[in-house]
Amino acid sequence: MPELPEVEVTRRGIAPHVEGRRLEGARVREPRLRWPVPEDLDAILRGRRVAAVERRAKYLLLRLESSGTLLLHLGMSGSLRVVPAETPPTAHDHVDLLLEGGMVLRLRDPRRFGAVLWTPEPPERHPRLAGLGPEPLSPELTGDYLYRRSRGRRLAVKNFLMDAQVVVGVGNIYASEALYRAGIHPGREAGRVGRDRYVLLAAAVAAVLEEAIAAGGTTLRDFTSGEGAPGYFRQELAVYGREGEACPVCGRGIRKVVIGQRSSFFCPGCQR
């Protein structure tokens, strides 16, 4: 489900309910996520206070006071909601974090590609976070950076853009959208895109992600913020999911191709 904007919208939705609050424990109904949920999660969390809810790439970081961080990943189908503790869980509500005051932070994830990980170390040292590329909304993402990193690379520029070692947070929807805005064909070899076009691409990535966050994310099926509101960016998507529709700029039909086993949408007139 979520790319960076949806994770960030979720973070902003849950943070006011979670930050500064003490955890009374955890209830794990289904530990078989991408990696097993820690068996002693309840004991680890009980009585500890959440200092901050942060985000790195598509991971949410619940930083506990003193030390230790809970890493949450939503995978393809995960979502987080803050609900009253007495709310009956539905089929795929795998983990509850019990908050003082009678609410729970509830993780739902039908496909179970998500993750709940614990680390007592500084989270940037965790194997899942070490080695990640820069945040796309930081000053580190520049055209020069993308240009340098792409030299000699023969994979499609869309796959290059979705490589978390290069830059984090750009998933299948926003990769198509950013490449459209930058006028770059998604299947072009990354190493054969020039510096000037990477400058356009870096700006396009940041712009599309910021606009999506401002719109509350993209709701395709059932994405909602931590408070249950859907995102309204879907109607702003220029190419994703719009095969056969007219390009808003040149009027030619939007095409769909499979690149790296993922559907990719582009305008054959505007993108080279």
Added chain:
DNA sequence: ACTGGATCCTGACTGC
């Protein structure tokens, strides 16, 4: 070192 493909899992949708 890079690259593409297979893989984890369930649900929604399509076509017959």
Added chain:
DNA sequence: TGCAGTCAGGATCCAG
């Protein structure tokens, strides 16, 4: 209505 096949917002792992 039922059933088989296809596809889905992620990211890791593995073989070549």
